[in-house]
Amino acid sequence: MTSTNKAAKGAVKGVYSFGNGTAQGDASLKNLLGGKGANLAEMSNLGLPVPPGFTITTDVCTAYYDNDRRYPPGLREDVEAALAHVGVEVGKTFGDAKNPLLVSVRSGARASMPGMMDTVLNLGLNDETVVGLAALSGDERFAYDSYRRFIQMYSNVVMEMEHHAFEEILDGFKDEHEFFLDTDLKASHWKEVIRQYKAKVEDVLGKPFPQSPDEQLWGAIGAVFGSWRNDRSETYRRLHNIPESWGTAVNVQAMVFGNMGETSATGVAFTRNPSTGENAFYGEFLINAQGEDVVAGIRTPQPLTRSAREELGASLEDAPSMEEALPDAYAELTGVFDKLETHYRDMQDIEFTIQAGKLWMLQTRNGKRTAPAALKIAVELCEEGLISEEEAVQRVEPESLDQLLHPSLDPDAPRDLLVAGLPASPGAASGEVVFYSDEAERLSQEGRKVILVRVETSPEDIHGMHAAAGIVTARGGMTSHAAVVARGMGRPCVCGAGDLKIERDAYEFSVAGRTVRKGDMITVDGGTGQVFLGEVATIQPRLSGDFAKLMGWADRTRKMAVRANADTPHDVQVARDFGAEGVGLCRTEHMFFEAERIVAVREMILAESEEGRKTALSKLLPMQRSDFEGIFRVMKGLPVTVRLLDPPLHEFLPHSQNEIEEVANASGMDAKKLQARAQKLQEFNPMLGHRGCRLGVSYPEIYSMQGRAIIEAACAIAQETGEPVIPEIMIPLVATEKELALLRTQINEIAQTVIAERGVSLDYLIGTMIELPRAALTADKVAQYADFFSFGTNDLTQTTFGLSRDDSASFLPDYLRHKIFERDPFVSIDTDGVGALVAMGCEKGRQTRPDLKLGICGEHGGDPDSIRFVQSLGLDYVSCSPYRVPIARLAAAQAQLSSQKQA
Ligand code: PEP
Ligand code: MG
Numbered sequence: 001m002t003s004t005n006k007a008a009k010g011a012v013k014g015v016y017s018f019g020n021g022t023a024q025g026d027a028s029l030k031n032l033l034g035g036k037g038a039n040l041a042e043m044s045n046l047g048l049p050v051p052p053g054f055t056i057t058t059d060v061c062t063a064y065y066d067n068d069r070r071y072p073p074g075l076r077e078d079v080e081a082a083l084a085h086v087g088v089e090v091g092k093t094f095g096d097a098k099n100p101l102l103v104s105v106r107s108g109a110r111a112s113m114p115g116m117m118d119t120v121l122n123l124g125l126n127d128e129t130v131v132g133l134a135a136l137s138g139d140e141r142f143a144y145d146s147y148r149r150f151i152q153m154y155s156n157v158v159m160e161m162e163h164h165a166f167e168e169i170l171d172g173f174k175d176e177h178e179f180f181l182d183t184d185l186k187a188s189h190w191k192e193v194i195r196q197y198k199a200k201v202e203d204v205l206g207k208p209f210p211q212s213p214d215e216q217l218w219g220a221i222g223a224v225f226g227s228w229r230n231d232r233s234e235t236y237r238r239l240h241n242i243p244e245s246w247g248t249a250v251n252v253q254a255m256v257f258g259n260m261g262e263t264s265a266t267g268v269a270f271t272r273n274p275s276t277g278e279n280a281f282y283g284e285f286l287i288n289a290q291g292e293d294v295v296a297g298i299r300t301p302q303p304l305t306r307s308a309r310e311e312l313g314a315s316l317e318d319a320p321s322m323e324e325a326l327p328d329a330y331a332e333l334t335g336v337f338d339k340l341e342t343h344y345r346d347m348q349d350i351e352f353t354i355q356a357g358k359l360w361m362l363q364t365r366n367g368k369r370t371a372p373a374a375l376k377i378a379v380e381l382c383e384e385g386l387i388s389e390e391e392a393v394q395r396v397e398p399e400s401l402d403q404l405l406h407p408s409l410d411p412d413a414p415r416d417l418l419v420a421g422l423p424a425s426p427g428a429a430s431g432e433v434v435f436y437s438d439e440a441e442r443l444s445q446e447g448r449k450v451i452l453v454r455v456e457t458s459p460e461d462i463h464g465m466h467a468a469a470g471i472v473t474a475r476g477g478m479t480s481h482a483a484v485v486a487r488g489m490g491r492p493c494v495c496g497a498g499d500l501k502i503e504r505d506a507y508e509f510s511v512a513g514r515t516v517r518k519g520d521m522i523t524v525d526g527g528t529g530q531v532f533l534g535e536v537a538t539i540q541p542r543l544s545g546d547f548a549k550l551m552g553w554a555d556r557t558r559k560m561a562v563r564a565n566a567d568t569p570h571d572v573q574v575a576r577d578f579g580a581e582g583v584g585l586c587r588t589e590h591m592f593f594e595a596e597r598i599v600a601v602r603e604m605i606l607a608e609s610e611e612g613r614k615t616a617l618s619k620l621l622p623m624q625r626s627d628f629e630g631i632f633r634v635m636k637g638l639p640v641t642v643r644l645l646d647p648p649l650h651e652f653l654p655h656s657q658n659e660i661e662e663v664a665n666a667s668g669m670d671a672k673k674l675q676a677r678a679q680k681l682q683e684f685n686p687m688l689g690h691r692g693c694r695l696g697v698s699y700p701e702i703y704s705m706q707g708r709a710i711i712e713a714a715c716a717i718a719q720e721t722g723e724p725v726i727p728e729i730m731i732p733l734v735a736t737e738k739e740l741a742l743l744r745t746q747i748n749e750i751a752q753t754v755i756a757e758r759g760v761s762l763d764y765l766i767g768t769m770i771e772l773p774r775a776a777l778t779a780d781k782v783a784q785y786a787d788f789f790s791f792g793t794n795d796l797t798q799t800t801f802g803l804s805r806d807d808s809a810s811f812l813p814d815y816l817r818h819k820i821f822e823r824d825p826f827v828s829i830d831t832d833g834v835g836a837l838v839a840m841g842c843e844k845g846r847q848t849r850p851d852l853k854l855g856i857c858g859e860h861g862g863d864p865d866s867i868r869f870v871q872s873l874g875l876d877y878v879s880c881s882p883y884r885v886p887i888a889r890l891a892a893a894q895a896q897l898s899s900q901k902q903a
Contacts, residue, residue: 014060015078018044019052019254020089027344032057034249036108039364046343048336048361052089053103053253054082058110061225061247069225083217083252090254095213099136100129102146102255105220107227109248112365113236118157118227120220121290122150122255126211134187142260144190145182149290151197151209154216158223161204169196183288217252224250235462238816241823256360258353259290265326265354266291269304271337272347274369275426277376281305281337283350284477285322291351291362300496301477304330329354340364345386346395347377370426371396371403372544379546382553389553390897396550398864398891403427404547405883406492407538409525416533418522419511421472421497423529424483429469429492430523430535433516435504437464444468451522453509455502457482465491470524472531474500492526551579551886554893560867561877562888563639565857567591569630575882579889582639583631584790584879585730585857588706589647591627592620602654603667606677610701612667617705624706628713628727637723641790641857641879643769644706645695646732648686653678687798687805692733696743703731703743707750715758728765730790735774737781744785767853770845771795776837779844783852789845790879791838793858793866797825800834826859829866842873855879864891871895 016025016033023041030038037055044050056079063072083103087093092101102124107113125133125147134143155161170182173193179185185193201209210216227233228248237244258266267285272278284301302319303309309321316324323330333352336359340348349367353360369377378395381387387395406427409415431449434440437460440452444467452468454461456475465471465485471493473482486493502509507518516522516533523536563584564575568591572583592601597620604616631640654660660678664671683689696703707729714725729747734740744766755762768785770776771792779789798805805826815821821830829835838856845852855877860866862880867888870878872895880888 014057014072014075015054015082017054017082017085019050021047031110032059034058034108034110035112035365036363037249037251043361043364049359050361051254051256052086053251056250058247058249061228064225086254094124097128098132100124100132103252104255105224106251107224107248108251110246111242118223120153120157122146123216123220124213125150137260140187144187148190148194148197155201158219159205165200166197221250232460232462256353256355259288260356261288263357264288267352269350270367271341272377274367274373277373279380281334329359332359371400374400375546375550379549393554393557393893394897398887401886404541407540408527410537410539413537415536418531418533419497419499421494421529423527424495425486425491425493426527427492428525428538430521431469432519433522435507437461440464441467451524472497472524474498474502492524494524494526494529494531551889554890557893558896560871560875560892562885562892563877563879564882564885565879566882569634571882572631572634575885576634578882578885580885583635584641584855584877586642588643589645597623599662599666601652602663605652606663606674613699614701617701621705621709624709625713628710629717632713632717632725639726639728641728641730642710643730643732644703646692648691649681650686653681693731693739693743700746704750707747708754711751711754714762715760718760718762728767728788731768733771734768735772737785740768740782740785770841772799773837776841779841780848783845783848788853789841791856793829793834793856793860797834800837828863829860829869831869835869839873862888867891868895871899
């Protein structure tokens with residue numbers, strides 16, 4: 001346990017009180033109190049109106065699991081004392097028949113996990129206290145409505161009964177009495193519903209609904225701790241890399257009621273727009289409702305501000321904004337917004353309740369936001385002087401920039417509007433309609449794009465939402481589960497498309513007389529909230545001025561350069577536009593897959609003699625040269641690393657009879673002989689076979705042709721542009737320094753010949769990839785012949801683990817499930833093993849050659865965690881695919897800032 005305050009009997013302090021202007025904790029205790037508890041304490045300290053309560057710490061949760069689900073000693077006494085204190089603060093007593101204290105019990109982990117864990121409201125109600133609540137509030141209907149909600153929620157969360165058992169009773173009751181809305185039911189009706197609910201509980205569980213408030217409380221606390229390990233929490237943690245060891249806190253807080261009539265309300269608000277980042281209050285509220293009603297999307301909430309109402313086109317009578325309906329409370333709330341944003345120096349996501357005109361704050365936290373919003377908010381907070389440029393750089397998740405690169409609908413593309421809802425999460429996607437999350441997951445694993453269509457989503461749908469290209473719901477607002485989760489995942493999402501009639505058992509939905517079936521194609525535009533029939537063309541996004549500003553700050557901060565892995569002039573241009581400062585890996589074999597070239601390549605590979613190979617190579621030379629010229633031209637004097645041929649041969653061998661004949665025609669060789677030669681070249685283990693520099697050793701003329709093409713192109717472009725061209729020639733798959741020594745000499749010779757022929761002065765480097773463990777282990781020797789090292793961590797991962805790059809996807813999920821791997825080692829570098837080899841390669845390489853240039857060009861070069869790791873080794877650059885260049889620029893800046901902090 002990490003908490004320090006010792007309470008009586010030597011027990012560790014496990015309970016922290018807050019509310020009414022003071023608190024025992026504060027925001028700095030987030031790890032111990034969870035996000036919600038820490039911020040409730042912080043808001044109390046700020047003097048904001050927070051209903052009194054207490055937090056049971058995450059240490060208690062950890063101890064509970066470590067100790068066979070038993071509470072640590074002293075906890076019961078501490079909870080009793082804290083509860084009594086809450087009672088004193090609000091002038092009520094827990095369990096008192098006349099003046100009962102009611103509480104909410106909520107989870108609150110260190111990282112926010114929206115909707116993943118359990119909450120119980122109105123706890124403390126029973127057959128006696130409900131009478132007291134009715135008398136106190138003067139509203140019998142309210143009291144019995146609260147009691148039935150409590151029974152429903154408690155039975156579900158704590159006693160694990162299905163929701164629908166209660167929904168059936170309520171729906172049946174409403175049908176019988178011809179009621180339509182819950183508000184049609186009076187106190188006497190709720191009493192009857194409650195009778196039926198209790199009978200149902202007894203029937204299903206064989207025991208009555210607990211009447212003892214104490215039993216209720218400990219049941220709820222146990223359920224919240226228990227929910228830390230439920231399936232949906234575990235899935236969420238896995239997707240968001242949240243360690244199980246963190247545990248959750250439990251917050252017990254005096255209830256305030258948003259459902260006490262027309263001057264009561266409950267709402268959720270953001271201090272800035274979480275979708276766009278616009279600096280305007282944004283949120284939703286419901287009059288005469290409890291918090292769960294807003295979040296669960298059961299009723300469609302009203303906007304917070306008048307301007308938002310007007311924008312939605314909602315009428316004042318039907319859906320007045322809070323600004324209009326409750327102006328005093330609204331004014332107080334906006335004051336709280338300002339105070340919180342200035343205090344936390346970030347956009348806040350707030351829950352509040354108004355009980356009989358009085359505002360109460362139930363939660364604040366840094367709000368989740370879309371990538372465009374994160375960017376805009378970070379840039380504007382910096383420009384407003386609330387945060388520094390370095391802080392702004394740290395406020396945007398590098399991975400989330402991916403979302404900014406998402407396509408949107410082509411404005412000129414024809415479209416057929418099906419339905420409109422709320423623009424819950426931006427981006428556009430088309431896919432086949434599916435109605436079930438399991439199906440979404442299954443189809444997406446088959447490589448199909450799907451759109452998940454639901455009445456509403458629940459945390460059980462998280463895997464389906466993750467698998468879907470887009471999400472549509474019929475119910476729920478911008479803060480509903482679907483909206484919050486989709487935004488977090490960067491999935492386009494339209495919520496609250498209320499005109500949809502979904503018949504999921506029939507696998508169809510209908511809208512305005514049209515029916516759409518499972519498998520039909522639809523398109524979601526999460527930016528406008530529209531859903532279209534069929535596939536609508538999309539276009540790539542244009543990046544905003546904020547993007548350029550933040551990237552500029554990142555570039556000023558970072559020390560490592562960012563290059564791109566790009567093989568064609570087009571890709572190199574894309575990379576340049578994204579800010580790449582060179583090419584870190586041009587895979588020359590990728591240039592050979594085009595139809596006219598592959599025949600010449602096959603001819604070269606299958607040639608039986610040096611002469612035959614030279615003839616084929618002479619066909620390839622001009623093609624290679626012009627590719628390199630295109631690349632050098634785009635890169636205008638920036639370094640370009642060209643890797644010599646590294647194909648596992650099987651990728652190039654002809655397979656069909658047709659292909660053999662094509663090569664026979666081109667080369668004049670006999671087709672039968674060719675086939676026999678192709679068979680001879682087949683390998684059992686091509687990735688460990690005749691590839692990389694081994695080809696160069698066997699067939700020196702191949703690398704000579706490539707060396708000539710590179711140097712000729714560099715000379716030509718240097719002459720054309722008058723700017724220096726810096727080719728870096730890279731030899732792949734080197735295991736021993738002798739391979740490199742041999743090939744370096746050969747390439748130097750050809751380079752000198754070409755330079756002499758052309759009569760220009762040109763500098764070039766010759767280096768190697770470090771992608772085999774032996775090369776890393778003997779890097780001091782290898783460095784004798786290398787001007788630079790580039791770590792090929794794809795092959796290095798493959799060969800260090802002995803794990804096939806091509807075949808491991810089928811069983812890697814088992815390794816992740818059993819937590820043998822925390823993450824896929826081909827995505828994020830294994831720092832202990834592969835990383836240790838990279839570290840050794842750097843160290844030994846520098847021993848021999850202190851000025852050795854070091855980079856990484858495996859896929860890890862675009863992974864933020866791996867970038868942080870290689871920053872610690874002092875690499876000169878990372879290289880990644882063009883679309884990841886902005887991610888790498890930002891990640892490199894963040895890596896620099898965190899290394900400065902550690903220093
Ligand atoms: C590597 O192995 O990391 C690498 C960059 O080369 P390739 O992926 O082409 O094998
Ligand atoms: Mg490789």
